[in-house]
Amino acid sequence: MHRKTRLASPPSMSPAPVGALAILLLGVALLGAVLAYAPGLSSPFLFDDERYVRDNATLLQLWPPGWIHAGTQETRPLTNLSFALDIAAFGPGPRGHHLVNLALHLASVLLLFLLLLRLRPAGGIAGLRDGGLMAAVAALILALHPTQSTSVLYIQGRPGLLSTVFALAAMLAAVDAIERWEQARHRAWRTLAVALAVTLGALAKETGAVVPALVLLWDATRSARSDARGLRERLLRFHLPVWAALLPLALTFALLRNPHGGVFGGGVVDAARFYATQPLVLLLYLRLHLWPAGLSVDRTLGMLTPAEPAAWLAALAVLLLLAIVVRSLRRAPWVGFWGAWWLAALAPTSLIPNREFVAERYLTMATPAAAALAGWALAWFAVRAGPRLRLTPHLGLFALALVAALPLGWATRGRAQVWRSDLALWREATRVSPTNPRAWYQVGRLLYAEDSVAVAEAAVRRALALGGPDLQAFLLLSDIMGSKGELDSSVVFAAAAVGAAPYKPWPHVGLARALARTGRWAEVEREAATALSIDSTSRAACYLRGRARAERGDFESARADAAALTRLPGTRVETAALLGLIAARADRATDADLWLARATERIPGDQDEALAYLDAQRVRAPRLAAAGRAADAVEAWTLTLAATGGTHWDASGLLGLARALRSLGRDREAASALRQATRLRPDDAPAWLELASLLAGSRDSTLRDAQAARDALERGLRSKRPGASD
16 A cells, blocks of 8 residues: 555655646635635624623724733733734624634635645655645645634634644745755745744644644654755754744743633643543544534533543543554654644643633644545545546546535534524534533523523523532522512522622622612622722722712712722713712702713613613603603613513512603503502502502593502502501
8 A cells, every 4th residue: 555655755845736626626615615604704702702802902902012911812912913903904893803714714725735735745646646636625625624613703713723824834834944955045034934933823822832843743754764964954953943933932921921820730620530531532523523513612521530441442542543643654654744733733732731621623723634634535535436436536536525525514604604693502502512501501691681581590590500609600690580570589699609709899799789679778888899899990899889879878978989980991871870870869950960861872882881871761761751751761761671670670660661651641551560560569559549540541441440440549548558568
């Protein structure tokens, strides 16, 4: 076999001839990738995209370079710079980021094609004259393979895409430098080009640090028999500078605050179980490259113990795979090199303990190696099967490539469709990994945003059952209980969040919000003050403390909180709402109307603004009604009740809404609001009396009911008596 395919010969680095079929197939690869990923260009910000890209203020300007310290990617300044450039060029929406991700993927496809034209088995494959065709087949597989979809469609997959582009560029430049080493005139510039690509790749993602080892491995493999003297010379003059190109990465980790604290490194997880599980993870990755079914944005895999038979069987399988790669480096260097590339690309995440020890985006830099090996395997098969099918090797390989591309492209397009909906994406994650608590939490969060409260509650409770106490799940359940009108349960879950993470400000803010619904203002002030003692820049905590003080009549302290809000960035809505609330409680009507109008003049941009905006609408609504602006009052009350779930707990708001509706002649809607108000508070005399008046004198004849009006009047009068109760 070795003689027939010439794999045992020293690899060739002279450019392969490129025929019409290769050019056509490369065009199919690029066009197919664009068509497959096109639906994903309209995908929203998802998961970490929201916190680290959409809401990351440091990315909004290129200078001063605050993006160096951006989010959890502080050791990836090139990635952060690319996000900042996206925003500068395309605006803050997600589409620009998706376009750049797709462009980087297409760049990887082109670079792999160019690299395989130069770096191929000596003489190619016997019977296949067009060596460029095999390179095009590999490029086609890389372009359409679904394992790349997570990185291309997920904006936070950018680090892997950038690192892969620069890894392929560095290898292409290294091949050129090694081939032309005897031409001393341009050695320094070629070495510099390789070093620069290595540096940029490592600053995009730490996985790029394996590239110098791959360059050295390739050089050592090709030079072992034919150019040992040249290799010794290049070790000092070429490879040492390439390894030194990793120094900026080391300096970045040393000088910048480590963003991955608590995620990577010793002590993060049980190291023994981590290493016992990694062979199984590698086999999963291999299976996904061979059969990419069951992909998921967030996969869980149970950690094995060293004593489990599955751990030993998986380890033996990986050792066998490693032995094949090592043997191939001697007998079939081209195949061995790409096998080593695949293993090296996955080595950082498999050798350094981390909490997220399995993720499909880790495959991004490994997929070019899998594509190269798949292209070679299809070429090998075409040469042998072609005569039986009465096809030339070139046409046979072209046909095989198209047959492989169709299901791959279809699967990738399907992934792009799923990524258009974050709810569909996380539901898929729960199907692939039914025991994944994070996926269930995300499903619950998204269902709650769509007002599917009961189903959302079930999903979040399942997340807690699978993952144990969790800060985010407790806070979400607190909001869900509040929207259902179960205010005591809302406070209980918020208190549980504080118990789960008392050292973080958000649980205390969440508890303050839950307490505010019950009117327990002294406790609201206490929790907000605790949050501010942890984080003095918490906008929500400062606003809630000021609101609590205003409700308690401590206007001077409330104004101090309003002044503190003005010193925090992006607090225009919160400041106006708090000043309006203070003025309203202090009976300064003109000031109240002015500030409340300012607080509600635009749709809120984030959760902190929404909290203040809705409070302002609730305070403003009765003032609008009193001023004769009934339609505006109805709009304000309707918005507040819908957004806060107030129809389940806010009887006074429902009464105000009903009166405004009645003044507009919308008696049937008013009656519905009044009935709900009396259900929430059965001893609410004003609501019963308003309902009695409506049922007795409504202009809607179908609504008038004398007996029901008498019953409501009697109930209202009974509720007004001293000592009346439910």
